[in-house]
Amino acid sequence: xxxxxxxxxxxxxxxxxxxxxxxxxxxxxxxxxxxxxxxxxxxxxxxxxxxxxxxxxxxxxxxxxxxxxxxxxxxxxxxxxxxxxxxxxxxxxxxxxxxxxxxxxxxxxxxxxxxxxxxxxxxxxxxxxxxxxxxxxxxxxxxxxxxxxxxxxxxxxxxxxxxxxxxxxxxxxxxxxxxxxxxxxxxxxxxxxxxxxxxxxxxxxxxxxxxxxxxxxxxxxxxxxxxxxxxxxxxxxxxxxxxxxxxxxxxxxxxxxxxxxxxxxxxxxxxxxxxxxxxxxxxxxxxxxxxxxxxxxxxxxxxxxxxxxxxxxxxxxxxxxxxxxxxxxxxxxxxxxxxxxxxxxxxxxxxxxxxxxxxxxxxxxxxxxxxxxxxx
Amino acid sequence: xxxxxxxxxxxxxxxxxxxxxxxxxxxxxxxxxxxxxxxxxxxxxxxxxxxxxxxxxxxxxxxxxxxxxxxxxxxxxxxxxxxxxxxxxxxxxxxxxxxxxxxxxxxxxxxxxxxxxxxxxxxxxxxxxxxxxxxxxxxxxxxxxxxxxxxxxxxxxxxxxxxxxxxxxxxxxxxxxxxxxxxxxxxxxxxxxxxxxxxxxxxxxxxxxxxxxxxxxxxxxxxxxxxxxxxxxxxxxxxxxxxxxxxxxxxxxxxxxxxxxxxxxxxxxxxxxxxxxxxxxxxxxxxxxxxxxxxxxxxxxxxxxxxxxxxxxxxxxxxxxxxxxxxxxxxxxxxxxxxxxxxxxxxxxxxxxxxxxxxxxxxxxxxxxxxxxxxxxxxxxxxxxxxxxxxxxxxxxxxxxxxxxxxxxxxxxxxxxxxxxxxxxxxxxxxxxxxxxxxxxxxxxxxxxxxxxxxxxxxxxxxxxxxxxxxxxxxxxxxxxxxxxxxxxxxxxxxxxxxxxxxxxxxxxxxxxxxxxxxxxxxxxxxxxxxxxxxxxxxxxxxxxxxxxxxxxxxxxxxxxxxxxxxxxxxx
Numbered sequence: 026x027x028x029x030x031x032x033x034x035x036x037x038x039x040x041x042x043x044x045x046x047x048x049x050x051x052x053x054x055x056x057x058x059x060x061x062x063x064x065x066x067x068x069x070x071x072x073x074x075x076x077x078x079x080x081x082x083x084x085x086x087x088x089x090x091x092x093x094x095x096x097x098x099x100x101x102x103x104x105x106x107x108x109x110x111x112x113x114x115x116x117x118x119x120x121x122x123x124x125x126x127x128x129x130x131x132x133x134x135x136x137x138x139x140x141x142x143x144x145x146x147x148x149x150x151x152x153x154x155x156x157x158x159x160x161x162x163x164x165x166x167x168x169x170x171x172x173x174x175x176x177x178x179x180x181x182x183x184x185x186x187x188x189x190x191x192x193x194x195x196x197x198x199x200x201x202x203x204x205x206x207x208x209x210x211x212x213x214x215x216x217x218x219x220x221x222x223x224x225x226x227x228x229x230x231x232x233x234x235x236x237x238x239x240x241x242x243x244x245x246x247x248x249x250x251x252x253x254x255x256x257x258x259x260x261x262x263x264x265x266x267x268x269x270x271x272x273x274x275x276x277x278x279x280x281x282x283x284x285x286x287x288x289x290x291x292x293x294x295x296x297x298x299x300x301x302x303x304x305x306x307x308x309x310x311x312x313x314x315x316x317x318x319x320x321x322x323x324x325x326x327x328x329x330x331x332x333x334x335x336x337x338x339x340x341x342x343x344x345x346x347x348x349x350x351x352x353x354x355x356x357x358x359x360x361x362x363x364x365x366x367x368x369x370x371x372x373x374x375x376x377x378x379x380x381x382x383x384x385x386x387x388x389x390x391x392x393x394x395x396x397x398x399x400x401x
Numbered sequence: 402x403x404x405x406x407x408x409x410x411x412x413x414x415x416x417x418x419x420x421x422x423x424x425x426x427x428x429x430x431x432x433x434x435x436x437x438x439x440x441x442x443x444x445x446x447x448x449x450x451x452x453x454x455x456x457x458x459x460x461x462x463x464x465x466x467x468x469x470x471x472x473x474x475x476x477x478x479x480x481x482x483x484x485x486x487x488x489x490x491x492x493x494x495x496x497x498x499x500x501x502x503x504x505x506x507x508x509x510x511x512x513x514x515x516x517x518x519x520x521x522x523x524x525x526x527x528x529x530x531x532x533x534x535x536x537x538x539x540x541x542x543x544x545x546x547x548x549x550x551x552x553x554x555x556x557x558x559x560x561x562x563x564x565x566x567x568x569x570x571x572x573x574x575x576x577x578x579x580x581x582x583x584x585x586x587x588x589x590x591x592x593x594x595x596x597x598x599x600x601x602x603x604x605x606x607x608x609x610x611x612x613x614x615x616x617x618x619x620x621x622x623x624x625x626x627x628x629x630x631x632x633x634x635x636x637x638x639x640x641x642x643x644x645x646x647x648x649x650x651x652x653x654x655x656x657x658x659x660x661x662x663x664x665x666x667x668x669x670x671x672x673x674x675x676x677x678x679x680x681x682x683x684x685x686x687x688x689x690x691x692x693x694x695x696x697x698x699x700x701x702x703x704x705x706x707x708x709x710x711x712x713x714x715x716x717x718x719x720x721x722x723x724x725x726x727x728x729x730x731x732x733x734x735x736x737x738x739x740x741x742x743x744x745x746x747x748x749x750x751x752x753x754x755x756x757x758x759x760x761x762x763x764x765x766x767x768x769x770x771x772x773x774x775x776x777x778x779x780x781x782x783x784x785x786x787x788x789x790x791x792x793x794x795x796x797x798x799x800x801x802x803x804x805x806x807x808x809x810x811x812x813x814x815x816x817x818x819x820x821x822x823x824x825x826x827x828x829x830x831x832x833x834x835x836x837x838x839x840x841x842x843x844x845x846x847x848x849x850x851x852x853x854x855x856x857x858x859x860x861x862x863x864x865x866x867x868x869x870x871x872x873x874x875x876x877x878x879x880x881x882x883x884x885x886x887x888x889x890x891x892x893x894x895x896x897x898x899x900x901x902x903x904x905x906x907x908x909x910x911x912x913x914x915x916x917x918x919x920x921x922x923x924x925x926x927x928x929x930x931x932x933x934x935x936x937x938x939x940x941x942x943x944x945x946x947x948x949x950x951x952x953x954x955x956x957x958x959x960x961x962x963x964x965x966x967x968x969x970x971x972x973x
Contacts, residue, residue, distance in 0.1 A: 171408075214418070215411055215414040267440075267444055268444050268448035270437060270444070271437065272448040274437060287452075289448075303433070307437065308433060315430055315433070318426075322419070330407070330412050335406065335411075338407045338411070349422045352426075360433060
């Protein structure tokens, strides 16, 4: 049977195996852990504002349940259905752009900045949809044009396709724009044997970003705040986050014992939740969380390398890029390693759209895992 | 659809991407270690700084006792009642209870109860019994905090001496102010963790720093003597419809002040309520209060008049410019330069010895001996007798004397100075100078505080005061006592006599400035026993109606006080 399977990537229509349970376990653990931490960070404020300590946790748990159902559904489908017809990728592409523009239109109509679309009782954040959309689109495009990816002129084409989405998102939401950019960059990077152009693009990017920062005062401010957060009012969040992290020590104050979450630390439920983890669970807990994400990425890598085809592999790389970059930026911001930009910590930060779409991405990876080449 | 293989070069790229993540995550792990190990102490300290709230526990202010241990200033336990919005469960009940117990209108309480704030004070200075009732009702969200309020058991007694302490436990006037650092102690504190609104976290560990109560203070004042003096002073104030009556009783040997009364006094428990005597004047509220609180005995200088002749006599005797037997002639006036300065007895005392001159309080005699001493030596004695310096009494706000400069003193000035005019001193400066004159020449420091007692260790620290010997010789002092005894025994001070006691003294009647206003200060300075003075008293009647001679109206007050106090002297 192994012998058959070893060559089975040539024959896509074969019986899938069981999904990668280690990934499933890690994901479920992170979601569960996330709910516990969210309960810890949000209960005090929730009891003050809504007289219900579980106000936010209940909402988040509902999203988690929905997300897990969606994840399992997608995981048990063959991931090839997303590229069954050549125009599927373009439907996804068009759909994402359409939704983003719709959000704009609604926002403009209500004379305010808008990141949400309300669907019944839920509100959808299309920028989160854009992440999974761009992964699926680029995976389909790159795998169908894998030969062209060897020439650097052709290689740029998928990136050009990605740019409208990145730009539209970037107008409202710089952080997500950075994530999308990183996802596209990494997916194209791994799809081509070329290396030099990326080094060049990387250097140009750094120079461009530097120039942009130096010419625009308000962006420069982020840098000055980053270098000395205590000196500026805007450094409040960073400083409070550092207080939380520092007061955790080696083993933390214990679950639920954070003081900073009691209103001192802004965004404690969202972007700064990692600081509360540090305060409550200490360096030990923080490194465990980091290790969990690392284990997840490592499992993804195994699947990406052993994926039965380029399409599946590209999907997994996209998800790796998404999670990896988001975890890195979130923790780097919390520890003031890089200038502040608001990005949620996957699975843990409060936010329905973010959690649901992240779980759907997990579903895709799990689906791919069912078809990998298992070496003896 | 055609499946495309994952190329080998791609796997290398995967390794690169994975390597980048390893690098990134390692960087983060390192950063976390740095923050949570090496900067942990510093950051947690800073965090605690903003997370902790300090609540002070008031230290009890030290009590003030009289010399026999009677409490003159005490602390009363009072409470403040507040509500915490987020903890209130039955707001209707709370409103009803608080408005009822605290005698506040329901609307007023309702407004505070329903205000969304972390802590709202409903009322402070609530008596403990009422606060206990509120506490026992056990309603959620109602907080009762204990506090101290200064309480003066005898109300107006010695108000100008004690002064009072404000609501924040800060001494404002008098002894309370002068010995504030001794009395006030050190507040303790409770450090509690709070959320960002300052709401205390329940069940959080508290750090407690216990308060250190203030030291108790023992004064030289004697409660009984102070009471006698106050009664006597009140009587004369009423009879003579005077503006003020002040009396000081002091031990001339060591400067301990037994009693200091300056009517009208005010209620120390209600220091901001103007008493009737101070209401009428057309000044603003603040000035009126300051007038009421003022202690004229040490804060105001006046022309002492004839009591100051003691000083002139001291100088002349010490300089040997006069003896008791020297004879003088008083025609009722003395011509000094171009001026005719009258004696109070316009027809003149005729021929008299110096001793008789003192007994008669004869102005020409003193003008004569003043001229014999001369301005320069006279001022030297003023210096020796402490008239150029504050007495150093342990009360705030002491005034100093107003004297002529030496080069401005002509014969006329010297003459008027000799019988206590054209210069101004405070009553206490006079007391101190006379003390030196009659106690064999020791210049003492008038004072109140005798000792302080640490409430914890019970350790007693006595206060020591400066004393300077040699102001006058023993012989002069002896002579002075003798002649002043004669003043009371047979002279103008007859009304100061007390049966069975040897009393010395001197009367004075000084016309207030401006002259011819018909306003006088009648005074009598007396001491007993005359051979070895244990007590020195000064009675000042400010603006008496009707008869205004010191010998007539002030001396009997002193006699009455001495009558009560002298038998009691051994207890002091």
